[in-house]
Amino acid sequence: MSGTSLDGVDGVLAEFSGQKCRVAQYSSAQIAPDLRAELLTLNTPGNDELHRAALAANALVRGYADVVQRLLAQAGLRPDAIHAIGAHGQTVRHRPLAFDGTGYTLQLNNPALLAEITGITVVADFRSRDVAAGGQGAPLVPAFHQGMFGQAGRSVGVLNLGGISNLSLLRADGGVLGFDCGPANALMDYWCERHTGRTYDDQGAWARTGRPHGALLDALLAEPFLALPPPKSTGRDLFNPHWLEPLLAAASNAPPQDVQATLAEFTARSCAQDLLRHASDCDLLIVCGGGALNQYLMERLQALLPGVTVQDSALHGLPPLQVEAAAFAWLARQCLAGQTASLPEVTGARGARILGAIYPA
Incomplete structure (x- = not known):
């Protein structure tokens, strides 16, 4: 893969x-x-x-x-x-x-x-x-997630954080829903490489040094795709530097690390709001993909989902990668x-x- x-x-x-x-x-x-x-x-x-x-x-x-x-x-x-x-x-x-x-x-x-x-x-x-x-x-993985991570009588979320984020909702009654939430690492990696030369922000350490910029975050969250009902899927066709650049005008004087923190917050919020919107009874979110190794992003997800246990997929039988x-x-x-x-x-x-x-x- x-x-x-x-x-x-x-x-x-x-x-x-x-x-x-x-x-x-x-x-x-x-x-x-x-x-x-x-x-x-x-x-x-x-x-x-x-x-x-x-x-x-x-x-x-x-x-x-x-x-x-x-x-x-x-x-x-x-x-x-x-x-x-x-x-x-x-x-x-x-x-x-x-x-x-x-x-x-x-x-x-x-x-x-x-x-x-x-x-x-x-x-x-x-x-x-x-x-x-x-x-x-897309997404094609929810059926596999159901077999690997589903728990009878319990609503479980499985969040894959690759370039794009996708969420599988494994319902307590055996039903399955899945869809793309928005970007995961794609925009963060782009911004990190542009300003540091590194292809990704290791454990979110750089984002941790910044503060989310409110106006930029609001502009990012206003993207119409986020409000669409499932079924829906997306990719770099939408969430790419050409999409991001005009929105950066909202934070033209912000330090690069603040933009990175904002992009991390954007990923965390778009995923968290989808879980709350479509599976309010879910109390376990299993996270996989490279984004599961971003400790700062994982902390933000947990903070935004206080009633949900957010865990790395390694604790459930398969390491994130x-x-x-x-x-x-x-x-x-x-x-x-x-x-x-x-x-x-x-x-x-x-x-x-x-x-x-x-x-x-």
């Missing part, structure tokens, strides 16, 4: 028993700076982008293959011991229902090349079938078994669908 935060590639060797997942091995790799820059650039229209996107997909898949080889070496396994690789690809455009009523979602990937390099069956292209069925194509990779391993398993994986009540599609395309070894 390489998510919208573009902080690296996470891979897991996952074993399944029913809906439960055990991660036997975990490995990760950074995305090379030049490839990361190209993937960020490809989120917006540009010159010769079809050619550039194809080559970026090839480079990304070679990074995926390196992580797969490392996992095999760690486990002492041959490729034929693996049923399949679930390879999501890198989302560069996400516009479901737009333009012609169907829209599209685009993940840069070359699953055929990954199958050739690794000698393992690859399952990819998980989102497009749901979009074709009138859905958002392993959850999404394990989810796409599960999605690959569902596809190979010919079983549906989407939840129409989450994505808004006309019905549940088998997700993914198979590239045999």
Whole structure:
């Protein structure tokens, strides 16, 4: 898995028993700076982008293959011991229902090349079938979250803080709701790199030195997407530097660390208000994704949700950086078994669908 935060590639060797997942091995790799820059650039229209996107997909898949080889070496396994690789690809455009009523979602990937390099069956292209069925194509992880983290008779929230934040609401009666809340790390990482040269704010230490700017926070929270009812999904198509820059006029004299603290507060508030709005009976929020390692952000979430226990997903069986990779391993398993994986009540599609395309070894 390489998510919208573009902080690296996470891979897991996952074993399944029913809906439960055990991660036997975990490995990760950074995305090379030049490839990361190209993937960020490809989120917006540009010159010769079809050619550039194809080559970026090839480079990304070679990074995926390196992580797969490392996992095999760690486990002492041959490729034929693996049923399949679930390879999501890198989302560069996400516009479901737009333009012609169907829209599209685009993940840069070359699953055929990954199958050739690794000698393992690859399952990819998980989102497009749901979009074709009138859905958002996202989020796809709530069904996996239900199997991993659901508790009978208790309402539980699972918050993934990648580049974008998405929330799964696992209801006490077994019902599931899920949707994107807004940005998580995407804007904070952009601002941190612009002013410090670091690609992320380690544990939120820089944000902690600032103070949220009230006028800027109000401007950020006025974004209409935040008030939309589910089903809804978003990405860097909306929450990007071009969206942010005009709003910064509200804090033109603020120190950079105050803007960082404001962006962290924006993420925390947009997530907290969605949990309170849609699951007021929830008393446990399990947090995963890279944002779970941002201690300042976790503290702000807890402060904004005094009646809710906010916990790192490691306390519930899967460390934060392993959850999404394990989810796409599960999605690959569902596809190979010919079983549906989407939840129409989450994505808004006309019905549940088998997700993914198979590239045999």
